[in-house]
Amino acid sequence: MAAPFSYTDELGPFKVIQVYExxxxxxxVLVVDNVAAGPSIGGLRMAADVSERxxxxxxxxxxxxxxxxxxxxxxxKSVIIGDPKMPxxxxxxxxxxxxxxxxxxxxxxxxxxxxxxxxxxxxxxDEIGRSVGLPRELGGIPLDQIGATGCGVLRATQIALEHRxxxxxxxxxxxxxxxxxxxxxxxxxxxxxAVLVGAADSRGAIYNAxxxxxxxxxxIKEAGGSVADCTDGQQWPIEQTVEMDCDVLIPAARPDVxxxxxxxxxxxxxxxxxxxxxxxxxxxxTLHRQGVLCVPDFIANAGGVICAALEYQGAPxxxxxxxxxxxxxxxxxxVLNDARDRDVLPREAAHDMAAARVRRAMSFRRNGIxxxxxxxx
Numbered sequence: 001m002a003a004p005f006s007y008t009d010e011l012g013p014f015k016v017i018q019v020y021e022x023x024x025x026x027x028x029v030l031v032v033d034n035v036a037a038g039p040s041i042g043g044l045r046m047a048a049d050v051s052e053r054x055x056x057x058x059x060x061x062x063x064x065x066x067x068x069x070x071x072x073x074x075x076x077k078s079v080i081i082g083d084p085k086m087p088x089x090x091x092x093x094x095x096x097x098x099x100x101x102x103x104x105x106x107x108x109x110x111x112x113x114x115x116x117x118x119x120x121x122x123x124x125x126d127e128i129g130r131s132v133g134l135p136r137e138l139g140g141i142p143l144d145q146i147g148a149t150g151c152g153v154l155r156a157t158q159i160a161l162e163h164r165x166x167x168x169x170x171x172x173x174x175x176x177x178x179x180x181x182x183x184x185x186x187x188x189x190x191x192x193x194a195v196l197v198g199a200a201d202s203r204g205a206i207y208n209a210x211x212x213x214x215x216x217x218x219x220i221k222e223a224g225g226s227v228a229d230c231t232d233g234q235q236w237p238i239e240q241t242v243e244m245d246c247d248v249l250i251p252a253a254r255p256d257v258x259x260x261x262x263x264x265x266x267x268x269x270x271x272x273x274x275x276x277x278x279x280x281x282x283x284x285x286t287l288h289r290q291g292v293l294c295v296p297d298f299i300a301n302a303g304g305v306i307c308a309a310l311e312y313q314g315a316p317x318x319x320x321x322x323x324x325x326x327x328x329x330x331x332x333x334x335v336l337n338d339a340r341d342r343d344v345l346p347r348e349a350a351h352d353m354a355a356a357r358v359r360r361a362m363s364f365r366r367n368g369i370x371x372x373x374x375x376x377x
């Protein structure tokens with residue numbers, strides 16, 4: 001892990017905890033960013049290269065995401081440094097140890113994220129009784145199975161296309177990160193007439209200007225393969241995925257995949273951020289100047305946490321996707337209209353909206369409970 005660092009601003013973070021257990025090799029971090037609206041919900045991310053700084057940034061994204069979605073929850077995030085593909089018994093031990101170490105941190109509710117899934121949340125629940133994104137057998141709403149985040153990405157894309165006076169039918173899109181979020185996003189979009197022309201995962205990328213078979217790619221992934229195993233297209237270097245010619249690019253994997261080094265090569269007209277913080281702040285400014293419309297991450301990909309919050313409240317699964325469509329549709333339209341009217345970046349409009357809601361929630365709490373020194377990441 002990189003050397004510890006800290007930052008504070010008017011919104012948080014409320015609490016930062018480092019977890020270290022040498023006996024099993026656990027190194028983890030929890031950042032509870034803000035709990036003014038209620039206990040924080042945020043995923044447990046597991047990756048070999050995840051950092052403390054990334055955890056801070058993701059926790060803030062969750063604060064803004066939950067506020068924008070109108071949820072009675074603040075934002076938090078936890079990370080474990082490790083290979084998520086390690087042997088199952090070893091992974092289970094790490095996650096159970098992490099959960100146990102945070103047993104009494106009731107300001108944070110665990111959810112699935114990159115490198116963790118419903119089974120992982122079942123382990124957490126067994127340890128401490130506090131997690132969401134559970135298997136159906138435990139009363140959960142399996143957000144990855146129903147494609148909760150992908151449903152929201154679809155709705156955000158629909159509104160962005162309307163904003164640009166473009167049609168969904170025949171729209172050409174690329175998925176960077178054909179995992180749980182990317183796969184379902186592709187399925188939803190294809191069902192509405194859009195054409196997948198490019199896809200990438202951690203092992204390769206493929207492009208076909210005439211269109212790719214979404215279900216064929218999904219079957220390859222579900223069998224343990226890579227999109228690069230598909231023979232119905234041209235193989236591309238992974239790092240050049242953002243350069244694929246398309247109408248809509250959906251980065252749905254890691255942070256900062258579009259940055260100052262490759263932003264000038266983006267060929268999409270619209271970017272809908274399916275992943276958390278997939279575009280650097282500098283790159284978003286450049287994209288705006290290039291005329292590329294960017295729907296911010298905490299607006300477009302909130303479907304998963306909306307689903308998690310509904311599960312936590314005991315809501316039935318039957319109405320989840322409709323709720324996601326309604327919330328994300330209204331928020332996307334509000335943000336894009338405000339950005340246009342004020343001539344600012346969509347992220348600025350989204351941040352202003354969400355931060356105002358957080359401040360409003362904070363105003364109802366006891367003075368000083370979130371006091372912090374000036375500064376920012």
